[in-house]
Amino acid sequence: MSTGRxxxxxxxxxxxxxxxxxKVSNGTKEPAWMAGQIYGCYSHRTHATQPCVEDITxxxxxxxxxxxxxxxxxxxxxxxxxxxWCLRYVLINESYFPSVDAIPHRAQVMCSRAxxxxxxxxxxxxxxxxxxxxxxxxWSAPVKMLDICLTLWKCELLVRWYDKHPLVMSDPAxxxxxxxxxKPFSEGMKAAAKKWSGKGEKEPALLDTHEAVNRLKAHARxxxxxxxxxx
Numbered sequence: 170m171s172t173g174r175x176x177x178x179x180x181x182x183x184x185x186x187x188x189x190x191x192k193v194s195n196g197t198k199e200p201a202w203m204a205g206q207i208y209g210c211y212s213h214r215t216h217a218t219q220p221c222v223e224d225i226t227x228x229x230x231x232x233x234x235x236x237x238x239x240x241x242x243x244x245x246x247x248x249x250x251x252x253x254w255c256l257r258y259v260l261i262n263e264s265y266f267p268s269v270d271a272i273p274h275r276a277q278v279m280c281s282r283a284x285x286x287x288x289x290x291x292x293x294x295x296x297x298x299x300x301x302x303x304x305x306x307x308w309s310a311p312v313k314m315l316d317i318c319l320t321l322w323k324c325e326l327l328v329r330w331y332d333k334h335p336l337v338m339s340d341p342a343x344x345x346x347x348x349x350x351x352k353p354f355s356e357g358m359k360a361a362a363k364k365w366s367g368k369g370e371k372e373p374a375l376l377d378t379h380e381a382v383n384r385l386k387a388h389a390r391x392x393x394x395x396x397x398x399x400x
Contacts, residue, residue, distance in 0.1 A: 186307055188317045191249060191257035196284040200297045203276045204248035204256060205312035207269060211241035218244050218260060220322055226330055245269070247292055248312040249278070250302055258317065259290050268293070274311050275302060 193199045211224040213234035221241040223232035235241065243263040251257045259280055261269055269292045272278060279295040282288045302308050315336050319328050 186256045188248070188256040188258055188320075191251060191259050191280060193259065193280050193282050193290065195282045195286055195288060198279050198281040199251070200295075201249035201251050201257065201278050201280060202302045202308075203272050203274055203278055203294075204250050204308075205274060205314055207245040207247050207261070207266070208314035208318055209243060209245035209266065212244045213239045213241055215239075217321075220318070220324070220327065222324070222326060225327060230326060230330075246314050246318055248314045248317065249280070250308060252298060252300075254303065254308060256307075256312065256317075258314070259292065261292060262289050265289065265291060275308075 191199055191201065211221040212218045213221060213232075215234065219234060221232050221235065222230050223235055224241060232241075243266075245261045245263075245266055247259050247261055247269060249257045249259065272292070272294045276294050277296045277298060278292050279297060281291050281293075283291075315331065319331065
């Protein structure tokens with residue numbers, strides 16, 4: 170056990186713990202824990218990945234990289250706790266977003282790159298460490314990756330933008346179900362769709378409107394037969 174004075178999180182310059190990039194060399198793997206939700210946006214690859222200001226602000230501000238003719242590509246910043254419980258992050262491309270987005274908070278993951286020098290970062294749910302992640306702050310609560318990104322980017326324009334347009338972290342268990350065509354239900358059908366989609370699914374349930382209605386009617390008939398018909 171340590172002696173002397175422990176670190177005081179209140180004395181940090183930022184509200185979040187310091188975060189650094191998790192280096193994963195080609196042909197190697199690095200274990201970690203999922204620290205929170207991915208923050209994704211269209212970005213430009215320069216000396217480091219820089220956000221597309223024009224895309225984030227929906228055209229209200231011009232992006233210097235777009236002006237230079239650089240085409241933005243989607244990138245996702247994935248917050249992680251490494252094997253030493255330090256806050257890290259990796260970047261993934263658009264192809265790997267669906268599988269990484271399905272990984273639950275605090276799950277063990279393995280970050281890897283193939284031997285090919287241009288291989289992308291891959292993050293998969295995989296158990297490999299025997300030591301458990303502490304069940305207390307700051308490891309217990311989901312990390313807000315956007316806060317870390319704003320620190321990394323050093324872009325005051327985006328800091329002011331998100332002050333006026335706060336980004337609310339969503340709970341994967343509370344994602345609204347969608348119809349079979351991928352469109353949202355009407356306000357009158359949302360409650361029914363949530364009831365039959367199954368609470369806590371990692372992916373939104375794709376339900377057909379008529380199917381949801383039929384299930385509700387069948388459920389009502391069952392309840393009526395149990396309790397008797399009432400005027």
